[in-house]
Amino acid sequence: MSSEHRHERHGHRVERHEQKRQLFxxxxxxxxxxxxxxxxxxxxxxxxxLLMTIxxxxxxxxxxxxxxxxxxxxxxxHVTLTIVAFTVVAAPVAAFVYAAALYSxxxxxxxxxxxxxxxxxxxxxxxxxxxxxxxxxxxxxxxAFLLIWGMSELATDVSPQANSIRVKVTGQQWLWTxxxxxxKIESRELVIPESRQVVFNVTSLDVxxxxxxxxxxxxxxxxxxxVTTIMASPSKLGPIDIRCTQLCGLEHAYxxxxxxxxxxxxxxxxxxxxxxxxxQVASYRITPN
Amino acid sequence: MTTTAPLLExxxxxxxxxxxxRRQNIGTGMAAGIxxxxxxxxxxxxxxxxxxxxxxxxxxxxxxxxxxGFNIGIGSFNAIIRWILGHDEDHEDQLYGAGVGxxxxxxxxxxxxxxxxxxxxxxxxxxxxxVGGTLAMMIRTQLxxxxxxxxxxxxxxxxxxxxxxxxxxxxxxxxxxxxANFIMPIMIGAKDMxxxxxxxxxxxxxxxxxxxxxxxxxxxxxxxxxxxYAPLSVQxxxxxxxxxxxxxxxxxxxxVAGVNTLVTVITMRAxxxxxxxxxxxxxxxxxxxxxxLYAMPAFLxxxxxxxxxxxxxxxxxxxxxxxxxxxxxxxxxIMGHPEVYVILMPAVGALIxxxxxxxxxPVFSYKVMVGGLLGVAGLSIMVWAHHMFTTGWAPTxxxxxxxxxxxxxxxxxxxxxxxxxxxxxxxxWTRLPMYFLYLFLWNFIIGGITGIYLSDVPVDGFFHGNxxxxxxxxxxxxxxxxxxxxxxxxxxxxxxTARMLNERVGKVAFWMIAIGIQVTxxxxxxxxxxxxxxxxxxxxPIFQNANQISTGGAYLxxxxxxVFLYAIVSSWMHGEKxxxxxxxxxxxxxxxxxxxxxxxxxxxxxxxxxxxGYGEGGDSESESSGDASDLEPSGPSTNMxxxx
Numbered sequence: 001m002s003s004e005h006r007h008e009r010h011g012h013r014v015e016r017h018e019q020k021r022q023l024f025x026x027x028x029x030x031x032x033x034x035x036x037x038x039x040x041x042x043x044x045x046x047x048x049x050l051l052m053t054i055x056x057x058x059x060x061x062x063x064x065x066x067x068x069x070x071x072x073x074x075x076x077x078h079v080t081l082t083i084v085a086f087t088v089v090a091a092p093v094a095a096f097v098y099a100a101a102l103y104s105x106x107x108x109x110x111x112x113x114x115x116x117x118x119x120x121x122x123x124x125x126x127x128x129x130x131x132x133x134x135x136x137x138x139x140x141x142x143x144a145f146l147l148i149w150g151m152s153e154l155a156t157d158v159s160p161q162a163n164s165i166r167v168k169v170t171g172q173q174w175l176w177t178x179x180x181x182x183x184k185i186e187s188r189e190l191v192i193p194e195s196r197q198v199v200f201n202v203t204s205l206d207v208x209x210x211x212x213x214x215x216x217x218x219x220x221x222x223x224x225x226x227v228t229t230i231m232a233s234p235s236k237l238g239p240i241d242i243r244c245t246q247l248c249g250l251e252h253a254y255x256x257x258x259x260x261x262x263x264x265x266x267x268x269x270x271x272x273x274x275x276x277x278x279x280q281v282a283s284y285r286i287t288p289n
Numbered sequence: 290m291t292t293t294a295p296l297l298e299x300x301x302x303x304x305x306x307x308x309x310x311r312r313q314n315i316g317t318g319m320a321a322g323i324x325x326x327x328x329x330x331x332x333x334x335x336x337x338x339x340x341x342x343x344x345x346x347x348x349x350x351x352x353x354x355x356x357x358g359f360n361i362g363i364g365s366f367n368a369i370i371r372w373i374l375g376h377d378e379d380h381e382d383q384l385y386g387a388g389v390g391x392x393x394x395x396x397x398x399x400x401x402x403x404x405x406x407x408x409x410x411x412x413x414x415x416x417x418x419x420v421g422g423t424l425a426m427m428i429r430t431q432l433x434x435x436x437x438x439x440x441x442x443x444x445x446x447x448x449x450x451x452x453x454x455x456x457x458x459x460x461x462x463x464x465x466x467x468x469a470n471f472i473m474p475i476m477i478g479a480k481d482m483x484x485x486x487x488x489x490x491x492x493x494x495x496x497x498x499x500x501x502x503x504x505x506x507x508x509x510x511x512x513x514x515x516x517x518y519a520p521l522s523v524q525x526x527x528x529x530x531x532x533x534x535x536x537x538x539x540x541x542x543x544x545v546a547g548v549n550t551l552v553t554v555i556t557m558r559a560x561x562x563x564x565x566x567x568x569x570x571x572x573x574x575x576x577x578x579x580x581x582l583y584a585m586p587a588f589l590x591x592x593x594x595x596x597x598x599x600x601x602x603x604x605x606x607x608x609x610x611x612x613x614x615x616x617x618x619x620x621x622x623i624m625g626h627p628e629v630y631v632i633l634m635p636a637v638g639a640l641i642x643x644x645x646x647x648x649x650x651p652v653f654s655y656k657v658m659v660g661g662l663l664g665v666a667g668l669s670i671m672v673w674a675h676h677m678f679t680t681g682w683a684p685t686x687x688x689x690x691x692x693x694x695x696x697x698x699x700x701x702x703x704x705x706x707x708x709x710x711x712x713x714x715x716x717x718w719t720r721l722p723m724y725f726l727y728l729f730l731w732n733f734i735i736g737g738i739t740g741i742y743l744s745d746v747p748v749d750g751f752f753h754g755n756x757x758x759x760x761x762x763x764x765x766x767x768x769x770x771x772x773x774x775x776x777x778x779x780x781x782x783x784x785x786t787a788r789m790l791n792e793r794v795g796k797v798a799f800w801m802i803a804i805g806i807q808v809t810x811x812x813x814x815x816x817x818x819x820x821x822x823x824x825x826x827x828x829x830p831i832f833q834n835a836n837q838i839s840t841g842g843a844y845l846x847x848x849x850x851x852v853f854l855y856a857i858v859s860s861w862m863h864g865e866k867x868x869x870x871x872x873x874x875x876x877x878x879x880x881x882x883x884x885x886x887x888x889x890x891x892x893x894x895x896x897x898x899x900x901x902g903y904g905e906g907g908d909s910e911s912e913s914s915g916d917a918s919d920l921e922p923s924g925p926s927t928n929m930x931x932x933x
Contacts, residue, residue, distance in 0.1 A: 016905070067818040079751045083742055090738040093702075100709045101730050104648075110716040118649055118873045121904035122715040127654035132706060139702040146695045150745045151688050202681075207521035208614055210679065210754045214820040219750045221680040223615070224520060225608030228681030230750075241829075243822045245679075245754025247449075247514040249521055250442050253825035 041107065048099035049092070056091025060084055069215050072240060072261055073232040076217030078153055085149065089142060160231055164197035165284055171202070171209035171222035174255040176242055182283055183276040190242060190259030193267035193284075197233045210245030213259060221246060234261045311385060313364040315397040321362025322355045322497065329354030345600045348508055348530040352501045356538050359497040364399040365490050387485070387887060399493060401485035404885055406492050407471025408785060411778075413496060414466055415854065417459035420503070422847055424452035429809075429843040432836045436827045445826040446512040447528065451502060453515025454532065458502075458539055460766055461581075461628065462495065462546075463774040464635035469550055469574040472781055475878040476568050478559025478896060480888040483552040487545050494542035498535045505531035514824055516625075519606030519617040523598045530599060533592040540589040543581050543631075550578035559877070561896035568876045568900050569652060572659050573638020576666045577631045583670055584627035591620035615682045622673035630669045632766060634662060636773025637704060640726050643780050644708050646874040647723040648715025651901035658707040664700030668693055678746050679753040687746040694744035701737060705730075720872070721795045725776030728803050732768025736761060739814070757817025760810040768806050775802070775853065782860070783867030787884045791864060794856040801849025808842025876900035 030041065037043040064083045071077045110119035167190070170177045179186045190213065192198045202211045204222035212219040213232070220230040244255035262270065271281045333350035337343050360366060368378055368386075378386070387402045388395030395405050396412075427448050431439045440448065474482055482488045505511055509526020522529050554567070554575045594605040595617065604610030606617050645652045652658060674683065674690040708730065717723065739761040742748050752758055782790040815835040821828055828836065870879040877900065881889050 064818065067815060069820045075747065075750070079748050082745055082748050086738075086741055086745070086748075090741060094734045094738060097705055097709060097730060097734055100713060101727060104709075104712045104715060105717055105719075105727070108714050108716060109719065112719060116871070118647075118718050119716040120649065122648055122650035124651055124902070124904040125653065125710070125714065126651045126901075127657065128710070131710070132654055132657060132703075135702065135706045136699070139699050143695050143698055146698075146741060146745070147692055150691050150695070150747070153745075153747050154688055154691075207524065208518050208680075210822075212754065212822070214751075217747075217751050219679045219753055223608070223681060226681065241820065243820070245822050246518065247446065247512070247516075247521075247824040249512050249525075250446070252446070253442065253822075253827050256829075 041103070044107070045099050045103045048102060049095050052095035052098055053092045056095055057088050060087025060091060069241070070236070070238065071217065072215040072236045072238055073217055073234050075232050076215060077235065079217040082149065082153065086146065089145060093139075093142065160199045161197045164199050164231070165193070166199045166201060167192065169200050169202040169211050169222065170205060171211060171244070171248075171255075172205040173207065173249050174244070174251040176211070176244075176255070176257045178259075180271070180276075180284070183271065183274075183280045185271065185274045185276060187274065188257055190240065190257070191267065191270050192234055192259065192261055193264045194234050194237055194261050195264055197231055200230050200232070202228045202230065207248050208246045209248050209255065212243045212245045214241040214243060216240060219245060237261050237263065310364060310367055310382070313362065313367070313399065314394065315363060318359045318363030318493070322359030325358025325361070326351050326355035329358075344527050345530050348527040349534065349596060349600050352504070352531055352534040355500065356494070356497045356534065360490070360493055363493055365493050367399070368486050386489075387481075389887060399489050401481070401489050402887060403470050403474050403482045403485065403488055404785075406482075406488050407467045407469075409492050410462060410466030410470060410495075411785070413492075413499075414459050414463045415857070417455055417499070418463075418850070419854075421452055421456040421459060422850060424448050424455065425843065426847055428452060429840040431826065432828070433840050435830050435833055440826065442826045443510055443512065446514075446824070447506055447510025449824050450511035450514050450517070450532070451505065454502060454535070456766075457515060457628070458495075458498070458535075460632045460770060460774075461543060463632075463771065464639060464777055465546065465550070465574055465577050465631070466492075466495075467785070468570070468639060468777050468781060469577070469635055470546075471785055472878050473550070473571055473574050474553060474557070475881060475885065475889050476571055476876055476900075477554060477557065477562050478877050478890065478894045479553060479557035480890065482549050483557055484549050487549050491542045491546040491549065494538055494545070498538035498542060501531040501538070502535035505529070505535075516621060517595070518621075519595060519598070519612075519614045520608065522595060522617075523606055530596060533596045533599075536592045537589055537596070540585045540592075544585050547578035547581035547585070550574050551582070559890075559894045559896055565656065566896055566899040568638075569641040569655070569658060569662075570635065570638035572662055573635040573641075576662055577634040580627045580634070580666050580669065581631045584624045584631060587620045588624035588628075591617055591624065594620075615677075615680065618677055618680060618682070619673070622676040623670075625676060626673045627666075627669045629762075629765070630666055632770045633773075634666065636770040636777065637662070639777035639780065640729055640773045641708060641711070642874075642876070643722040643726050643776050644711040645901050645903070646780070646872050647718045647720060647726070648712045649718065649903045650711055650715040651899075651903055651905070653707045653710025653713070655899065655901070657703060661700040661703030661707065665697060665704070668697045668700065672697065675744055675749070678749045691744055691746055695741065698737065698741065705734075720779075721790065721792045721799065722776045722780040724796065724799050725772050725779060728799070728806075729769055729772045729776065731803075732764055732772060732806060736764035736769055739764065752817060754823055755817045756813045756821045756823055759823050760813035760817060763813070764806070764810050768810070772802075772806075778857065780872070781878075782857070783871045784878055784883055784885070786861045786864070787867050788860055788864035789867045789871065791856045791860045794852060794859070798849050798853035798856055801845055801852060803849075805842050805844075805846025805849050809839050809846050810842070812836065812839025812842055874900070875902060 032040055032042050038047055061084060064087070065080055068080055071080060113119060166181050168179045168181055170179070175188065177186055177188065178190045200211065200220070202220050202222045203226060204224045206224060208224070209222040210219060211222050216232040216234070218230045218232050220228045222228070238261055240259035240261065242257045242259055244252055248255060268281050268284070271284060330347060330351040333347045337346045371377060386400065388398065388400040388405050391398065396409060400406065427440070431437045431445060470482070470488065505528035508528040508531050510528045511517065511532045512525050513521045517529065517532065554571060594603070597603040598605050598607065604612040606612045606614055608614065641652060641658065671693045672690060674686055675694045678687060739757070743752055743758065743761060779790055779795060812835050816832050816839065819832055819835060821832040867883055869881070869883045872879070877894060880894070
């Protein structure tokens, strides 16, 4: 390639650069010009964005809490809260992508040629620093929010409370057994008192199962040969569904049992009825501290 | 025609000495596979049937013998055997191997032409989607009522597991098989892949991997899902052996293909095709190839150890003998998450090509976009344990894995920014590929946001193992990646088949698919919110409405894919003949004639810019390849080949 040629190319590049700068300023002006705000491109995208955001936020605020199972533990409440918060935060992002894509489709689509030729080329925009920087900053902030939210939730449930009760959960193909350490009680039904944190020590006799007391909003696998732990703080009296979440063979679908959150008095009575000695019942009695 | 042409045609005049190699095709492959497999069965049956692990050993030996026998029979190892015997392939043999002069027969042979391999992949992937889709319809039909009773729990579990793995296998290769083989070498100006015989080997290994997983239906099935968590999978029926043989074979296929893609792009780019001028699809392909090299060995390890546990009594995963189910789970997900991006990256790359071509605009922020793709890929190897938040393994690692998982949304957001930036102010050409791009944007946002819920450890405690997860990953893999693959089919169909895709039928299919996806998976999100576990054959009556919505949507979705398949098949058979560059795109694959000749380029192209010079003056098209004529005035430039 001759040096003349190269020189020419260089000149070409400078010219193109100038062209681009001009295009960019025209573009920015174009977005914000043209009559009242709702008639300018930026305004129109903004309106679509706002409408979609509102839809998303309303869905986030209304739908999850209506279709999720009844919350019977603070953990379940946090799950709902997080889903709502994340939906509300995500709605404007999703709405922005949708609004920009939709507006491009509506506003800048040229009349479609019928002869199989493409429409004329669009402007040669090869990148913009400012919008990219804004986009990245916003996504960093949002991710930081998600992280702080998630980590602060994780930080709260590190160690069991002093007056928590312990329930040993044993999975096997295809049923759950609940035993209450310190007593000889073994039950197919999970009964827990309302006012105390419950620590589940979960294990399995055969294959991996997933222990999921649905309304408590927590879940942990039952692994053979290992004990895993999960905690829940019941907050509302009533029934609980207990389902298995790991495909564990033939009758996985039927590996269901139910549980109850009862008052402390009912809990003591239940223990007694199932053969716990008075001393054992006392050991499970609430000791406010 | 250039000077090489007569030579190409001469090679097939009559079989030459040693003609056995020339008679090998899929038929001899099947025959050899069945015979050697049968020998394997006889031997293992005679010696091992009585032992503890007898039937597992017999299945493993038989199916391994099938895989090896098939590949011997079709000629995968011819070249290396001849090399060992001291008479290497000559030029004529190589031309024969590339399928010269064999017409449609070459599609049923061990053919080294990358375009033949790409087409073979395309057809086989569609067949697999047919199998997986049929299984999906069986699942959805079973779930139409709480106690449908269509299948026994055992059959149902097998259907669920095999649907999962067939679909995963098919989606892993759905873009990188057909398009990274057919299109990508042309895009970078290469004459073929770097290792054409390995390329053919990767396809026929893939082919040989299919029968075992289907055979597992008749070997007691698989009852632990596509994840086949140990120790259940160690205890289950011999169908599990077949399943694992499929995976081991498939891993070989993907690894070979990944190496091939990487080496091709690194070493075979045309003059002037710098890394920064490569089409984004090429980036997507090499990122997928590289990630595959990272992910697939873990898959092989997980399943080969599973086989040894089952067959020879090792205790890798047996807790009572010092093994651990968590070891399997870790290996599996170390493969499992990067694998999602092995699926996604080439699909996204294809969609970005579509975005640029059909907006008539350059790709927005090329380097930032490539950075986004690399960022996603890099982070994806550090997030696997978010699949294990609820297993109890390493609870203290919840926060770090939540961190890495949520960080992925930043490079993903960058990819979105660049796609939106590309279509923003573009003069949008509403052809079928562009429809799929828009559907991808819609779906993948939903798949991504629902993924953010799952990245949060406490929320995962509710959604894990629940239909919500099912809906989430179907939104990303079907609504995202598979829609990208459908877009890629619509985009490159004219180049691959030399015919135009029937867009009217294609658009009918598009709307059925688009609506079908929404209905099916909104239904499953609802099931998940209500608390329905995954992989259940029957369910509580409270979930019935959601399931019926989902099943209805699934029927529509399947019908949509069938219509799309009809569009493909009918257009392929008697569609309108396609010009070389129907989209007036600027990347090299559109500069070569259609149908693409052997070794693609009549004259080596010289590249002077990236292929996105829309609206930047009239010279950009010739920049891609026109310089070739400067160098060699007498020869035709690739550009001439394009404009007939």
